[in-house]
Amino acid sequence: MVKEAKSIAEYAFRKWMERENFQTAYFKLEMTGTHEAVIMDKNGDSMKLVYDSETRNVLPVY
Secondary structure (H helix, E strand, O other), X not given: OHHHOOOHHHHHXXXXXXXXXXXXXXXXXXEOOOOEEEEXXXXXXXXXXXXXXXXXXXXXXX
């Protein structure tokens, strides 16, 4: 899963998904900007994520 990353932000998002137990069989990650992504499930529910390059943290946006 992480091998597919095309940027540091995407790598961080994918590592975050692994740590939070978001399995790729059930969730899809879509990059929506340089430091933004959306995780979607099969029901159409989604969660926005932002990568903070200064702190190197991934933050869910509620």
